[in-house]
Amino acid sequence: MPKRRKLSRGVAVVGGGLTKLGLFKDRNCKDFFAEAFAEMVGSVDKGFDPKEIDAVYIGNFSNDFFVNQAHWGPIIADLLGVVPKPVTRTEGACASSALAFREGVLAIASGLYDIVLVGGFEQMSKRTTEEVAEGLAMAASPYEVAAGYTFPGVFGAMATAYFAKYGATREDLFNVTIKSHNNAPLNPKAQFPMTIRDFMNARIDRCRKKGEPVPEWKDEKDFLRDPGANPPVAWPMHLFDCCPISDGASCLLLVAEEIARNFTDDPIYVAGLGQGSGYSLHAKKDLTTYEATKYAAKEAYEMSGLTPKDIQFSEVHDCFSIAEIVHMEDLGFFKPGEAYKAVAEGLSRLDGPMPINTSGGLKTKGHPVGATGVAQLYEVWVQLRGKAGRRQVPKPNLRIGAAHNLGGTGGTCTFTILERR
Amino acid sequence: MEERPFNDTSYEQFLKELRIMGSKCKKCGALALPPRPICISCFGGEMEWVEFKGRGRLAAFTSITVAPPYMAKEGFGRNNPYVVGVVELDEGVKTVARIIGVDAKNPSQIKVGTPLEAEFLERGDGPEKKTILAFKP
Ligand SMILES: [Zn+2]
Numbered sequence: 001m002p003k004r005r006k007l008s009r010g011v012a013v014v015g016g017g018l019t020k021l022g023l024f025k026d027r028n029c030k031d032f033f034a035e036a037f038a039e040m041v042g043s044v045d046k047g048f049d050p051k052e053i054d055a056v057y058i059g060n061f062s063n064d065f066f067v068n069q070a071h072w073g074p075i076i077a078d079l080l081g082v083v084p085k086p087v088t089r090t091e092g093a094c095a096s097s098a099l100a101f102r103e104g105v106l107a108i109a110s111g112l113y114d115i116v117l118v119g120g121f122e123q124m125s126k127r128t129t130e131e132v133a134e135g136l137a138m139a140a141s142p143y144e145v146a147a148g149y150t151f152p153g154v155f156g157a158m159a160t161a162y163f164a165k166y167g168a169t170r171e172d173l174f175n176v177t178i179k180s181h182n183n184a185p186l187n188p189k190a191q192f193p194m195t196i197r198d199f200m201n202a203r204i205d206r207c208r209k210k211g212e213p214v215p216e217w218k219d220e221k222d223f224l225r226d227p228g229a230n231p232p233v234a235w236p237m238h239l240f241d242c243c244p245i246s247d248g249a250s251c252l253l254l255v256a257e258e259i260a261r262n263f264t265d266d267p268i269y270v271a272g273l274g275q276g277s278g279y280s281l282h283a284k285k286d287l288t289t290y291e292a293t294k295y296a297a298k299e300a301y302e303m304s305g306l307t308p309k310d311i312q313f314s315e316v317h318d319c320f321s322i323a324e325i326v327h328m329e330d331l332g333f334f335k336p337g338e339a340y341k342a343v344a345e346g347l348s349r350l351d352g353p354m355p356i357n358t359s360g361g362l363k364t365k366g367h368p369v370g371a372t373g374v375a376q377l378y379e380v381w382v383q384l385r386g387k388a389g390r391r392q393v394p395k396p397n398l399r400i401g402a403a404h405n406l407g408g409t410g411g412t413c414t415f416t417i418l419e420r421r
Numbered sequence: 422m423e424e425r426p427f428n429d430t431s432y433e434q435f436l437k438e439l440r441i442m443g444s445k446c447k448k449c450g451a452l453a454l455p456p457r458p459i460c461i462s463c464f465g466g467e468m469e470w471v472e473f474k475g476r477g478r479l480a481a482f483t484s485i486t487v488a489p490p491y492m493a494k495e496g497f498g499r500n501n502p503y504v505v506g507v508v509e510l511d512e513g514v515k516t517v518a519r520i521i522g523v524d525a526k527n528p529s530q531i532k533v534g535t536p537l538e539a540e541f542l543e544r545g546d547g548p549e550k551k552t553i554l555a556f557k558p
Binding site: 130133134137142143144145147148149150152153154156157158159160161163164170231232233234235236237280281282283284287 | 429454455461480481482483484485486487488489490492502503505506507514515516517518519528529533534554
C-alpha cells in the first residue's frame, strides 16, 4: 500500500522575479540572476531583508559547457551577498530549477529552514547554434545519441508513434504553435512576442523591401506548411515546433506557511508537488506517454487531494509541440488520444476552459534551460495573484494552477500545484 | 562468450562480431537490449546471453535534417537527411537504430508498422572502426 506523501509543514510563495528572455550576448548569468532577484525583492508586498534568507537552491543545466564555469553555488552566494549561507545547485537538464524549487520546499517542510530562495539560470547565447545543440544532446540518453538521434529527433519519433496510434497528423501540431503564439504578445517577457500572423506579415514586408516575390499564404496553417517559412528539423518537427535558444534567470521566495503573512497578505501556497524519472526511448513500454510525468502528477495530486479537473490552468513543458499534447494527456487534463482534438477545438486557449501555457510557453517565451522550471512557476504565481495583465486567465475565482516541467527527453519530470486560499 | 559482463561495452563488442546480443533474466525471463546487469522487472542479478534474430517492425521514426557534428561527418544534413527509428523486435523488446533503405526526403511516406530486418554498418578504420546497428525494410 503506497503511503500518501504529505509535507510536514506548509510552504508559500511570497515573491518572484523573471528576466526578459532572449539572447543577450553582452550580459552573463550573474547579470540575469541579479535582475530576477531585484524584481523578486521588489515583489514582496510587505518588504523583506535578503539577510533573512536561510538557504538558496539554484537550477542550472550546463554552464560547465556553455560558459566553461562550474561550481555556481558560491558564485551566486557572492553575487547576492548571502555568504556564508548554503547555496546548492541542482541539475535535471531542462527541469533543473523545478528540482531547486522542490528542494527548497522540502527544506522548509522538514523544519530546517524558514526562508529559502529558489531559482535558476542559463546562458546559451555564448555558443553557436551547433554547439548549443551538442550541449543539449548531453541531456538526451546515451543510447539515443549513439543511434544518431538529436533532441528534436527524439520528440519527432514520439510524434510519429502518437500519430500512428491516434490518427493525429502534423496539421494538429500547428494548432499548438498557433495557440502559444497567440499568447506571446501578451507577455512582456517573451522572447518572441509575436503571433504567427505577425511572423507572416514580417516576412511579407521583408520580401517587399528586397524586391523579392511576395509569398501568399491563405492562413497561418498555410504558412506553417511552407518549408521555406517553416523548414524541417527532425520530421515531423519543423522550426515552429521547436522552442528557441535563450538566456535568462528566474527566482521565487519560499517561506514557511506560518510566517507567510509577514511578507504578504496574498501568499500562494504549495498544494502538491511530485517528481518522477523515465526510461529512454528503447526501454519505454509506451512511446506515447511519459512515465516520469505520470508519476510526478500522481504524487502531486495525492499530496494535494486534488484531481486534474480541479486544475484551472497550467504551464506544460512544450520544448516541442508534440510534448505539450502528450503531457496534457499524461497530466490527466484530457484522455489519451484526445488532447490534440482539444487543442483544435480551442479548449487550451487563454479564454478556453483549460488554458495551457498562458505565458506563451517555452516556444514563444523562451527556454533558458536551467531557469525554465521556476519561470513556469513564476507564471502560475503571477496568474494566481491576478497580476498577469493582458494575459490574465479570464476566470472568476482563479484559485488553483499548476506547472509541469520536463528534463531531457523525459528522464526527469516534475508537476507542482500552487493554490490561493 | 559467457564470461563477458552484461553491459554496453559487451553489446558493442558483439555488434562488431555482427551479433545482436542482449540479456535474459534467469529468474523471471525478462529480456533486455542492450544487456542489463540488473533486471528491471524483478531486480534479479543473474543473467544469461540471448541472441536476437534482428527482425521487427518500425514503432517510431524521425528524419533528421539538422544533423549533429558526428552525423554531419558522414555527409548528412539539410540536403541529405537520415532516418533513425525505434524498432520493436519480434522477441518483444525495442531498440533505437538507424533506418536505411527508406526515403529520408519523403518522411510522410514512411509508415510505422513497416517490417524491418537488421543490417550492420561499418564506419571508420583500425581502432576507430565502429559497427552500427541499422534496420531496413
Ligand atoms: Zn527478472
